[in-house]
Amino acid sequence: MMLYKLNEILFNKQISSRYWHMEVFVGQDVDNVLPGQFFNLLCSNENTFPFLRRPLSVYKINYDKKTIEFLYLVKGDGTKRLTKFKNGDCMDLVGPLGVPFKLNNGARHILLVARGVGIATLTALAQYAVEKGIQCHAILSARTKDDLLAVRLLTSLGVHLHIVTDEEGTSELTHVKEIMQKIHYKFSIQGIYVCGSKRLSKLAKSFVIEQKLEGQIALEEHMACGMGVCFACVCNILNDENIESVRVCKEGPVFDLRKVVL
The missing domain is CATH 3.40.50.80 (Nucleotide-binding domain of ferredoxin-NADP reductase (FNR) module)
Structure with a gap:
């Protein structure tokens, strides 16, 4: 089930010269989150630039506290705007999105x-x-x-x-x-x-x-919609002997490593 609502930020803090750490309360929806998936975050609640959301992969899933955590690199206008959110603010986010990791049965x-x-x-x-x-x-x-x-x-x-x-x-x-x-x-x-x-x-x-x-x-790619509509995040994979273009946000972001064209 996809979450689409305002969620309370428990903390948003700088942890190094280039990286920030954020925790968001998502309630019962935390049970739907799997490693490898991502959320699309609106960088401002004031309908101001930048208008496109920023995709952030999940760093930590706290099933007991019903929260998720993100680590993000502050690089462009979007992530710079994310640093302005304070404890107790509400964030508009969509997710979980994408295909998660799969662990092999019997892996040790x-x-x-x-x-x-x-x-x-x-x-x-x-x-x-x-x-x-x-x-x-x-x-x-x-x-x-x-x-x-x-x-x-x-x-x-x-x-x-x-x-x-x-x-x-x-x-x-x-x-x-x-x-x-x-x-x-x-x-x-x-x-x-x-x-x-x-x-x-x-x-x-x-x-x-x-x-x-x-x-x-x-895979990490620039995205616009995050839901497979705009085809802005296409990558190539090997399908038998043919190369096929697929959407990172929809068919990924997790792929078979052996099939991805790097």
């Missing part, structure tokens, strides 16, 4: 590969997987340590973290692949889930094909 170990704000998307999946008794391993990539997100939460969930950053010179693809190989050799992972970097996504795609593993990717 999975690997999450994320960079930047993509870490937020995969944190919700880690929370969901841990609740199902699946051990998560994660490679988190960022420009700097200041840009690393969700480290404390992921650690509290028992996720085995491997952190790489540009500033320390540890984020090169050769090094990341070595980490992936070591994790797979030791734990025989059953699936790889990726978000946030085309470079890392290409690496993960080649790895799942090479190792004959399952893989899923949450």
